[in-house]
Amino acid sequence: MDSSNHKKLEFDRVSAYAAGLCMSAPGQDALQGLAPCLGREELLVELERVLELKSLLQEGSSLPFSTLPDTRPLLVKIGMEGNRLEPEELHDISDLLQASAALRRFLAANRESWPRLDSLGEKLWLDTFIRSAIRTIIDEDCKVRSSASHELKQIRHALGDDRQLLLRRMEKILDHCRRSGWLMEESVAIKNSRLCLPMKVEYRQRIPGFVQDWSGSGQTVFVEPAETLEIANRIQEGEIHERREIDRILREMTDRLRPDLGNLSYTCELLAFFDSLVGRARFALETASVLPAISSSGELRLIRGFHPWLLISHRDREVFPLDLELSSCEPVLIISGPNAGGKSVAMKTIGLLALMLRHGYLLPCSESSVFPFFSEIGIEIGDEQSIENDLSTFSSHLRQVRRILDGAGKNSLVLIDELCSGTDVEEGGAIARSVVEELMRRGSKAIVTTHIGELKAYAHEREGVVNGAMEFDRTALLPTFRFIKGVPGSSFAFAMMQRLGFPQTMLDEARSFMHEEHRALEGLLADLHRKLSENRLRGCELESAEARLALREQSAADSEASLAKQRREQKLKAVKEIQREVEGARREIRDILQDVRDAPRDPRILQEARRKLSARAAEAEKRTAILHEETAHPPDLSIREGDLVRILDSSATGEVEKLKGESAVVLCGNFRVTVLLKNLEKTSRRQTRKADKAASHPKGWSAAPAPVESTTLDIRGLSGDEAVPRVERFIDAMHRSRMHSATIIHGTGTGVLRRRTHELLKRHAAVKSFRVGAWGEGYDGVTILTL
Known part of the structure; x- marks a missing residue:
């Protein structure tokens, strides 16, 4: 495609703007110099990389670096024999390798989220030896470390000693001149890289030495004392040795880089390309751009x-x-x-x-x-x-x-x-x-x-x-x-x-100069466009009306959901109140029975106990009826045979097996219970599974071995302590389901299960009476109770 067309379509402006969002000059150049993809597959890979990077930035993830050094001129310099890099340039090479390693680790750690970017990161050169070698000789201030070589360390140590000696000598001479009033200024001056005394011109002969400079006015002469000349010359010679040793170290380091020039160049190109992806991803965020099909x-x-x-x-x-x-x-x-x-x-x-x-x-x-x-x-x-x-x-x-x-x-x-x-x-x-x-x-x-x-x-x-x-x-x-x-x-x-x-x-x-046919055609087109505009406006109004209707429907649904939630909360409160009432009644009954056991066998005491029990049972029944009435649930007339339902005030769920007027026979696992429709609500298999997951057994239902009949509990094989709570839960479940009779199979055996069961039945408020089975019912191996 002709590059002039980029300007016609303003692609040059887009690419320049996106390049400004890159982190480095190489990235900017890479973005503006991008060649078009040659095929659909190549294009998809490129677009997916930009999309992954956009998601990365959108999530707030930080890239492992915020800028990249431009090492392209340095690579050219490395490629020429005899050249050496300056400390600052070696530091840039180290930063480039550091960025490469950091990016590779960053992308590898998130390869599941950004697989296309990770495949790019795997191509980055991972070399810790060169980076470590550079950091060994160059410090963070881009200076050559004294530890870069033994020779450099000795040279700098000697220079340090000589400089300290020179300063002490100069301070001593300066103090003498200051007391004598020979100085134009109170401090040492540096002229031609030598330490000098700023002396008044009339006193210049008082201190033996060499004139290094004069002031512009001619009133001040800068004298290097002869006493410090030898030390200063020694320092100057040491600095020459220092520069030569630094030059040798830098050349040696540059020579070590030259065999890896290809890897360095490829790393530079890959990082620049990654930066071009950053520019495109940031541009996508600014313009809300997406990946179309x-x-x-x-x-x-x-x-x-x-x-x-x-x-x-x-x-x-x-x-x-x-x-x-x-x-x-x-x-x-x-x-x-x-x-x-x-x-x-x-x-x-x-x-x-x-x-x-x-x-x-x-x-x-x-x-x-x-x-x-x-x-x-x-x-x-x-x-x-x-x-x-x-x-x-x-x-x-x-x-x-x-x-x-x-x-x-x-x-x-x-x-x-x-x-x-x-x-x-x-x-x-x-x-x-x-x-x-x-x-x-x-x-x-x-x-x-x-x-x-x-x-x-x-x-x-x-x-x-x-x-x-x-x-x-x-x-x-x-x-x-x-x-x-x-x-x-x-x-x-x-x-x-x-x-x-x-x-x-x-x-x-x-208009009069136009042909009649042309005028008619223009009129028809104008009318057509007007009608299309009107239709579009009506379409917008219809969409707006539909949106308002949907909003009202949603509001109504929210209100209904809120009302249903209030009803559920009210029912839960009532259930808890009923449970407290039942527990209170049980405690009172236990107290009355204990009084009877402790007292001598007196008919009057027994009669009084029966009266109290009857009165407490009647009071509990009345209170329970009031609470049930307060939370009355209208019967769901839409319930049909085969529907999944939940028994209210419990987590028990089952399938409607048969409808009987205002009641339904519900199959709950191995139980078959008759429940009023007003105590049922429809549910779904998802809600049923959710309820099953929340609790391994329905709340308030017996987890005993499977009974032989729907209203029968078999506790044979259990200990007395195991049987009592299961019998109690079974009776509660039967009572909530409005069952009038039930059977407990305890067997004959040692008689422990029968005795413990009868003790429980005597004090349970929901049990009106009980008896052992007759011939054909299981005889004394079962107990028949009336609720």
Whole structure:
């Protein structure tokens, strides 16, 4: 693709802006120099990497580095024999290797979340030896360490001693001169890298030494004392040795880097490429860009697509989304409509998005959008008149169209603005039709803008070519920038004249010059656009009404859910109250029975105990009835045989086996119980599984071995301590289910289970009476109780 087309589609602006979001100069250059992907598979890998990095940044994850050194000039320097790197440059190489290692570890630690990025990280060179070697000789301030060599350490140690000696000597001489009043200033000066005394000119002979400099006024002479000359010379010689040793160390380190120049260069390129991904991911975040579906059939369906540069440059203004489609059945779109109405912007939006996609950018559109991989994008936009080659605008236009046709193929996107509009209308229309036909023969997708009526009519009649228009608000005399598929657009030239303030007489006169058929056609198009606009507004109003209705329905559902929650809470409160009432009654009954056991056998005491028991039972029954009435649940008349239900005030669930008037026979595991409909509510298998998971046994139901009948509990084989709580839970369950009788099988054996069972039945408030079984019922191996 011609690079000049990047500018026409404003891709150069997009890439420059995205490059500014990179972390380094190499990353910026890599992003702006990106070559387009050559195939669909390569494109998908690139886009998935950007998408993973976008998700990484969106989640708030921090990259292992915030900047990268530009080591490209250093690599050139390393490649030339005899060169050496400066300490700062070696430090940059170390930082590059540190960034490479950190990024590789970072991506490997998150390979499940970012597999595409991790596959890139695995290619990074991981070398700790060179990085460690550089850090051994260069400190954090980019200075060569004294420990870099034994020789350097000795040189610097000697220099340190000599410098301290020189300072002490100079301080002694300075103090003497200060007391004598010979100094112009109170401190030592440095001239020509030597320590000097700033002496008044009239006293310069008082201190033997060498003049290193004079002041501008000539009043101060800078004298290096002869007493310090030997030490200063020794220091100067030591500094020369120090520089030579540092030069040797740096050359040696640079020579060690040279064999790994290829690895260093590849690492630099990979990190720059990763930085280009960072720039594209940050651009995607700024423009709310996503990964559309990449079509393999050539289908293009843009939903709520935006021109990315308009999003960036018009942050304070509304940018209108574009909905547009090109398919294998309708590969060519002819867009018409008023000037400055958005035709070219719509076409450029498609071209720019296609170009961005080829360069690995996510797109600012709906995730429902579908975009194909275009191997070639041909563009003809703007005035290409060539004075140098003596070509007219139209000649240049045809030349560019010819160039586009030569490169057009099945996977091509062709964008032509104002096709053949620079010549006679009839001839231009004929040529334009021929160009469109050729594009269709080549299997290309194409978008063409036009004002030529013949081309609009052709699009209406030709299968595979579809009209499209940019909407125009005739009331405001302004374009709305909304695309309408399936209808040609009017140029609205007279409306534009009216908006620009031309006299009405000129408008009327201009209209009179038009052919009657043309006026009628323009009128029909105007009416059609008006009706389409009205329909769109009505559609928006309908969507708004539906949204309001859905909101009201949701509000009603929330209210119903809140009311149901209140009922559940009220029931739970009542159940707890009933449980407290029952427990209280049990305690009182136990106390009464204990009094009877402790007292002598007196008929009056027994009679009083029976009276108290009857009164307490009646009181508990009355209180329980009141609580049940307060939380009365209306019977669910929708319950049918086979429904899953939950018994209220418990977690027991089961299947309705049979309906009996206002009651239902419910199969709960191995229990078959009869329950009033008002004590049942429908449930689902999901809720049933959830309840089963929450508790291994339904609350309040016996977990004894499976009974032989629905109202029978078998406790044979249990100890007395094991049997008592199970019998108690069984009686409670039968009582809640409104059962009037039940059977407990305890066997004969030693008689312990029968005795413990009867002791429990005597003090249980829900048991009216009990007896051992008769002949045929199990005799004394069972107990029949009445509830």
